Amino acid sequence: MANDIRVLLVEDELIVGEAIRALLEETDGIVVIDDAGTAEAAVRKARTLKPDVILVDLLLPDKPGIHVIETIMDEDPTARILVLTAFSDDSRVAAAFQAGALGYVLKTQASEELVQAIQTAYRGLSALHPSIATKLVRQLKRPIEAPAEEALLTEPEERVLMGIARGLSNQEIADELGLSLSTVRTHVSKILSKLHLDNRTQAALHALRKGIVDLAQVRVAHVEASTAYQDDDVQ
Template sequence: MTEENARLAKPSVRVLIVDDHAIVRKGIRALLSEADGFEVVGEADTGQEAVLRAQETQPDVILMDLLMPGMDGIEATRQITSRQPQTRILVLTSFSADSKVFPAIKAGALGYLLKDSSPEELVRAIRQVHRGEPSLHPTIARKLLQEIARPVEMQPAPEALTPREMMVLQLIAQGLSNQEIADQIAVSEPTVRTHVSRILGKLHLASRTQAALYAVREGLMDPTTAEEA
């Protein structure tokens, strides 16, 4: 197989673009058409349409605006990640306020990029999120680090995890979906969902993203493994 044929045979990253401004959607579509390895499978201009289009097109990555008429991007992210955990969401917005950042990440977004980012940064972020790696604008990463470092008063002590729960937590931190975790540890996907629920409850966390951050902060995973995920 020639190098050109190999490139063409390589599966493209399927992207759904969600933004209420047509010019933004068309600009991103044009950008991704010029980059190797991307296929734009659809567009949506509201959160409700994003949920429907995500079900129809089953994208690998969704570029999600936050401020849209009707259902906003945070609620759309929450609904999509609960129904399609294999689909990864990269927030692309103009807002860096805590009131937007933390709810979006708690809702399940794996990346958060500001619209003043360069085209190269956007392409890189999509690829990182597709690999299951968190991708954060430097401003957002700084906010999260500050939040993690801030002491939480009256926080109940986390309960000890079982060895199986610890394994699931490490796989969550590598960006694997529930189905991918189920395949790796040879259990059913509902069993993994039960493990995830117990992990969040024992650690007093609200989302998979918080669980992944907890695992990294507590040194529960090998950083080299996380880089390879």
């Protein structure tokens, strides 16, 4: 169907891949347009097929899944990528989001949660299970090397950043703050530039790290976002 969410599945284990494909093809509104068993094939097919959402396993036979995420995001910063893996250690979770993934789904989670994560990522929002969010915040609290100097955000920009971290779309932020959509888009661009960030996911992580929003707000926002989806603009 024309309005179906087109998914590229990157999974090297044949049995697992077939099971995921069968699950998604039974779901109204989602269609698996192709699959890839290697990092090289994943990057090539993402480039040519332009899927709406890309599901990426972290362990691939030729290169790590993180490499796939970084390469695709370098070529197309608007790509919507979900990690689908059996591993949930703190460092892998943080690395995936730093690379640009919008969500992180464990293969042990319920099938309904995978479907909700795909729908949420399709909207350009982060899909975070509470257990993964906790691991992410724990990793973010660890000492890191000093980043490049950041310019101060204006008060309107900080309010927009709070909306991003809460999982709101540009239109939802505009409605909540009484701004035009074009103004919100401008604020988002300036936020990313000032903070030396590449995408909305990294902006949300920055807001968590700086205490601009807390984990409870992020959890509530993403639970609400997973209940419905629609096509939306993504910075």
